[in-house]
Amino acid sequence: MADLIGTTATAAGVFAGTNIDDIIVLTVLFLSARATGKPRPWQIWVGQYAGIGLLVAISTVAALGLTIVPDRWVGLLGLVPFALGLRGLVAAVRSGDASPPAVATGAVAVAGVTIANGADNLSVYTPLFRTVGVTESLITVAVFAVGVALWCLAGSWLGSHHRVVEVVERFGHWIVPVVFLLLGAIIVVESGVLNRLTGW
Numbered sequence: 635m636a637d638l639i640g641t642t643a644t645a646a647g648v649f650a651g652t653n654i655d656d657i658i659v660l661t662v663l664f665l666s667a668r669a670t671g672k673p674r675p676w677q678i679w680v681g682q683y684a685g686i687g688l689l690v691a692i693s694t695v696a697a698l699g700l701t702i703v704p705d706r707w708v709g710l711l712g713l714v715p716f717a718l719g720l721r722g723l724v725a726a727v728r729s730g731d732a733s734p735p736a737v738a739t740g741a742v743a744v745a746g747v748t749i750a751n752g753a754d755n756l757s758v759y760t761p762l763f764r765t766v767g768v769t770e771s772l773i774t775v776a777v778f779a780v781g782v783a784l785w786c787l788a789g790s791w792l793g794s795h796h797r798v799v800e801v802v803e804r805f806g807h808w809i810v811p812v813v814f815l816l817l818g819a820i821i822v823v824e825s826g827v828l829n830r831l832t833g834w
Contacts, residue, residue, distance in 0.1 A: 660789025681744025716818025
């Protein structure tokens with residue numbers, strides 16, 4: 635019983651600690667869904683589960699000693715939210731209206747943003763799965779699944795809060811794509827991939 639509680643607590647702590655910034659992304663996605671109808675709420679849920687699921691799968695494979703994506707190039711995934719934000723910003727400039735553009739229009743795009751935003755989580759998930767047994771791994775995955783649901787619910791709630799909605803209605807056409815641009819830039823810069831590409 636103590637092992638179950640300990641494993642659950644550890645998994646919950648790992649999930650929360652590595653996905654705090656995901657709350658912001660989910661809030662923006664749900665705000666976009668309410669303002670433009672894209673992505674649909676179910677697509678956000680599916681994309682979030684698919685993205686986290688793929689990260690867990692990659693971590694599990696890496697824990698077995700196989701490397702799918704070399705760690706030094708994982709930061710390039712930051713180009714996904716950056717490109718989505720750039721597209722949204724261009725759409726906002728062209729339309730000139732105050733409605734926030736849909737930077738992610740479907741479950742695949744949401745999954746891509748989730749994977750890019752959580753790519754650095756691989757360095758935490760991989761050693762975790764490497765050091766626990768099969769039972770503990772299954773418990774961890776179950777806790778992560780519950781965590782994704784809680785995160786989506788929190789993002790949906792924040793995205794429906796009247797004060798947040800009021801701000802987005804006024805400035806959303808800039809806020810939504812800028813958040814994605816910043817997210818992508820932070821992922822690329824913090825990963826150090828630019829230094830590897832330039833040789834600095």
